[in-house]
Amino acid sequence: MPRAYVPAAIARQPWGVLLPLMALVSFGAAVLDSAAGGRFETWSMSHLLRFVVFLIMAMVIARLPQELFRKMALPVYGVLCLLLVLVELIGGIGGGSQRWLNLGFMTLQPSELMKPGIVLVLAWFYSVLPIGETQSWRALFPAAVLLGIPAGLVMLQPDLGTGLAISFGAVVVMFLAGLPLRWFLGAGAAGLVAAPLAFFFLLHDYQRNRVLVFLDPESDPLGTGYHITQSKIAIGSGGLIGKGFGNGSQSHLNYLPESHTDFVFATMAEEWGMLGGLFVLVVFWLIFRWGLKVARNAPDRFSRLLAAGMTMTIFFYMCINLMMVMGLAPVVGIPLPWMSHGGSSMMTNMICVGTIMAVERWSRAGPRSLS
């Protein structure tokens, strides 16, 4: 960008991510407008407002110094763990599962915040871990504890999707921290063995059912398979260029469930077709490319792990959501970043983006580490 014609304060902004984000959010708002039957104020308005609010929050996060991140990593993690325990207790008292705390002015879902939280604390852990120890059990054991507490609490809720998202973020950080490859291969092999066992002994009935229906959606077309079937119909009937804005019958006639949250991609694909879908994929690709580029250019080990971990957390959201709506993964309640209507996921994703923006700023401010 020719800086001479643009004020420095504006030119300094990370447009490489802001422009794709704005494109995605605006597109999301348009889709939500249609999903609400042409009523902008139903979902689109709050969608855009939240984006603005959380964008400001991300800008503020981006201005925080690295020192603060390092110092706050463990306390933030501790507070989040406490909140998770609190949620569990309240849920236990109230009877039934509860995932959120009512703070009066908003409902807080600690497990959502734990997704960036786990990345932050593990990035800190590996940055303080002596380099020589990375190949020993001392690199694994504390990390396993740090992951085990929140993942266990979330799975207890039970919220399998969020539990997997937290674990995925943690494993990515451990992988990038340079832990021996054979551990991951070994864990992968063990996972292959354990998965069937977990399926039969650990999963709740409704979770097991979801997996079974995923494998054969037509077996239960009006029950659990309904979501997947209707979502595939919406995407498939859209064709190459879609039915046109506002003409999606699947969403407008309520055949597609959760058309504005988890299945917003299907709503979009019905009206915008495959081209709309490719547009979304390309925008996400731009965002992830930016995230990983920031991570590669980061000045030190902490910020590198932090940026890469945050990027992969967002990626996990997108990946699981899109696989779910296209019938490649079981139905888990994970929304599509920046397109689904919902405050919690918007906040989480904007925290991730803010953190990556902060890393980008650190690398611009400080000289690149020689190592």
Place this chain on the structure above:
Amino acid sequence: MRQKLPVTSAILTNRFERRTFVLGALQGGVGLLLAARLGYLAVAQNEKYQAASESNRVNLTLIPPRRGWVLDRFGNALAANRADFRVDLIPDRVDDPDKTMATLAGLLSLPPDKVRDIRDKLDKARGFQPVEVASSLDWDKFAAVSVRLPELPGVIPQRGYSRYYPAGASVGHLVGYVGAASAEDYEKERNPLLITPGFKIGKDGLEKHFEARLRGVPGARRVEATASGRIVRDLGTREDVPGKPIALTINAGLQDYAARRIGLESGSVVVMDCETGDILAMASMPSFDPNSFSDGIGRVEWKMLSEDDHVPLRNKVLRGLYPPGSTVKPMVALSFLEAGLDPNASVGCAGGLRVGNRVFHCWNRRGHGSVDMAKGIYQSCDVYFYHFAQQIGMDKIAAMARRLGLGQEFPMPYPGQSYGTVPDPAWKLRKYKKEWAVYDTVNATIGQGYMLVNPLQQAVMASRIASGRQVMPKLLLDRNAPPVKSMGFSQEHLDYIHAAMSEVVNGRGTAGKARIPVDNVLLAGKTGTAQVVGLNIANGKSGAWKYRDHGHFICFAPFDKPKYACAVVIEHGGGSGAAYPIARDVMTYIFAPDKAMAVLEEFEKQWGGNVQQRMAARYNSFAAKYGESAPKPVPDDEDLTEQVEEGRKPAEEPATAQTDAAAPPPEPEQPAPAVAAPPPPAPPATAPAGGQ
């Protein structure tokens, strides 16, 4: 070995970059996978999913077709359709049946017994099988339900057509009735039309037999509907194709007259065109009102019909079996003539005939004196027939009976006719493993013993004797039917029998009161009184209704140029005196409707109104007595069919062989020895009262 080397920051950075690249590649791979999947769904399988989306979006509502009309020979409607407003319930969609029914009962002002009926049906109904709440609603009530729809899920108000039988009960057994398809019907046909609210299928009679022809092709309304079934907009409507009409040989006026004229009795009247076989009237009374049956049968109505000893649910024309009594005598006489007997051959009747060591009585114990064939018929002398039947033999008589239609099943569009028995030696040996005895012949010649016939067969017999043609009963109008061929009887013989039968009515016979009040038209007939139980139980004239004699009369007119034949059977009427006045008035109606109607209206005043009024009064007294607490719940469709069948079982044939002579019950009119006017019999006006 890398593990042995001290790990440095540089190595870790290097490793980070390589692994970041791996993750990037992973992202790219996933991205490509997603893009490929997207292309597969949206492009490769586009057609399949587009079809699925369309079938989601577009909701096809069937419009029940208008049913074909049933017409009489002049084009008058026996069954028609009329536009009405109706309200149905879809059991699966009703959230709170009690609350919904309470609201509907208020809006439609339903009586409590009707509400109980609907609740019963609602509990029994499966899935989407609609339950009718009310039909023939006026606009105000219909509108009242329509505006409350949002709080009444599962309630479907619609305008459509309902079946209407202008003559009501008079055509109940003739036409049958319609009703909502049962689960069984749906299992059989799997047609979504069957579970469309407001659609009715034929349940009985012609409505059932000609279902395919009457049904028509449903119309369809295409609408865009949400997943929860709310209609967003109309996409188009295809009109229904009404079913084809059926034209019957029936004369609607005559049918109605005949049914009404039966009055308080339990009986049947069949009128045929004896040249063509066209059935002009075929009434069985008492009957049910097909209009109210088609709306579903209420508990009070069911109680009323099922507890009636006059079995209103049995079509007595086809399923009633009776010993024909003396009405077989013209047939027996014809067999004598055809066998070569001289009609002038006489026998002396002294009130009985000794056969072997037993005396067979004539109905007239005082005797008829010298009796030839004509006198044997018009005085109904039993001894004449006892004597010559032994001479001619049972085989000839039985052959003639079958030739004239007795014991025969006719191709009529009704299931399960009872065709009775014409006994002969071979039959008895087959059935009871016993030799034919003389008393069997004696019994058979006076229409008692094993002989059982239905009223239609009697009408056919009368027609064949009248015209000498081999007429078959026809119910479907065919104006181009070829002329019916002759039976091959000698016209001389027929004329002889006709003259004797005319004498029954117009001369010295047993039914002088049956003369019809029309100039130049003479009626010829034959009375019959059939015993139900032995004289040791009851005398057949009075006492318990079910022990009284059956009354028969067969006739035709005009006597010299036969055109119309008629058979009347009055169950337990106490003798032929209950039957021939009805036949007389019905035949009068054909030639002089005004005169006949005047007589009928006089009777109906005494009977307490016409059929509808009497049924309504009876219903009200039942409703007042039992109300919604009618103990017997309304049977569901399958049960109903079974119970109706049950009600229709004909009188059982004798299970054991009869070993005695039937004592002939006396004919009602005292025989008039001279041409003088017959002495006044019991006035016809009081005769029907015996039935109650």
